[in-house]
Amino acid sequence: xxxxxxxxxxxxxxxxxxxxxxxxxxxxxxxxxxxxxxxxxxxxxxxxxxxxxxxxxxxxxxxxxxxxxxxxxxxxxxxxxxxxxxxxxxxxxxxxxxxxxxxxxxxxxxxxxxxxxxxxxxxxxxxxxxxxxxxxxxxxxxxxxxxxxxxxxxxxxxxxxxxxxxxxxxxxxxxxxxxxxxxxxxxxxxxxxxxxxxxxxxxxxxxxxxxxxxxxxxxxxxxxxxxxxxxxxxxxxxxxxxxxxxxxxxxxxxxxxxxxxxxxxxxxxxxxxxxxxxxxxxxxxxxxxxxxxxxxxxxxxxxxxxxxxxxxxxxxxxxxxxxx
Ligand code: SF4
Numbered sequence: 391x392x393x394x395x396x397x398x399x400x401x402x403x404x405x406x407x408x409x410x411x412x413x414x415x416x417x418x419x420x421x422x423x424x425x426x427x428x429x430x431x432x433x434x435x436x437x438x439x440x441x442x443x444x445x446x447x448x449x450x451x452x453x454x455x456x457x458x459x460x461x462x463x464x465x466x467x468x469x470x471x472x473x474x475x476x477x478x479x480x481x482x483x484x485x486x487x488x489x490x491x492x493x494x495x496x497x498x499x500x501x502x503x504x505x506x507x508x509x510x511x512x513x514x515x516x517x518x519x520x521x522x523x524x525x526x527x528x529x530x531x532x533x534x535x536x537x538x539x540x541x542x543x544x545x546x547x548x549x550x551x552x553x554x555x556x557x558x559x560x561x562x563x564x565x566x567x568x569x570x571x572x573x574x575x576x577x578x579x580x581x582x583x584x585x586x587x588x589x590x591x592x593x594x595x596x597x598x599x600x601x602x603x604x605x606x607x608x609x610x611x612x613x614x615x616x617x618x619x620x621x622x623x624x625x626x627x628x629x630x631x632x633x634x635x636x637x638x639x640x641x642x643x644x645x646x647x648x649x650x651x652x653x654x655x656x657x658x659x660x661x662x663x664x665x666x667x668x669x670x671x672x673x674x675x676x677x678x679x680x681x682x683x684x685x686x687x688x689x690x691x692x693x694x695x696x697x698x699x700x701x702x703x704x705x706x707x708x709x710x711x712x713x714x
Pocket of ligand 1: 651653654667669670671698699700701703704705707
């Protein structure tokens with residue numbers, strides 16, 4: 391891969407000792423890339439919500455969105471990379487100008503095209519739901535809780551009911567319905583500094599309660615710990631919880647989770663075309679393998695064995711059963 395100096399961006403955090411790397415070493419582990427099968431594309435930080443836990447500090451005031459030129463460079467990279475999965479995320483990708491055409495161009499380039507939906511932003515884009523159906527896009531939607539109070543506290547008043555309404559629209563289009571082949575997955579994260587409960591038990595509870603109370607069905611549920619980055623890290627620091635939360639995550643380190651970490655199989659492209667090992671490193675400003683590279687200057691995915699940049703936020707991925 392060719393290296394290139396990209397546009398300069400402020401590093402949002404002071405450099406701190408990477409205790410995650412030390413923990414790996416003490417456990418006789420090394421975090422290296424396996425085959426890169428997923429291309430994740432963060433199309434920007436613009437969002438209609440300003441969630442307290444957001445690791446990229448997305449919000450209505452953010453102006454960083456992917457340009458048509460960068461979309462073209464990503465498309466060219468995807469064409470050469472032969473990825474099994476392309477994963478489009480944000481911010482709220484629904485709000486990015488030209489997102490429809492971008493999805494149309496990406497869909498033929500990988501067997502699975504994922505779209506990280508913001509259910510309130512998607513409510514205003516029924517045309518996108520039609521496009522998802524036509525392109526067989528896998529929709530992955532944040533849905534933090536089964537009750538309005540915790541969900542609205544994380545996001546904004548009214549978000550819970552608005553999200554339910556959009557899930558009903560997706561169900562009506564066939565998403566999450568048995569036999570439709572249209573996959574609808576949900577992502578739940580706990581409030582504040584709590585760690586997520588067991589994923590399979592939580593998935594059963596969400597299936598049961600969403601069907602019984604709201605008549606809503608979906609395919610899979612992912613439970614994620616809040617990653618100490620962005621707006622969530624700022625809140626942790628200002629409320630005096632940062633050190634305790636980092637220690638809690640580090641104390642829950644599960645060496646068995648390392649092998650399945652998503653950064654081993656994923657390369658992430660930011661809105662400006664810069665490459666990262668994952669969306670969390672993007673938020674942290676840690677470039678791919680520690681070296682700044684732009685998507686327009688590379689012709690292949692990072693190879694197996696290549697290094698992965700890490701920081702203390704990585705403990706969120708290895709806490710308990712971890713997430714991939
Ligand atoms: S934050 Fe990224 S680099 Fe760190 S362990 Fe998680 S996926 Fe890997």
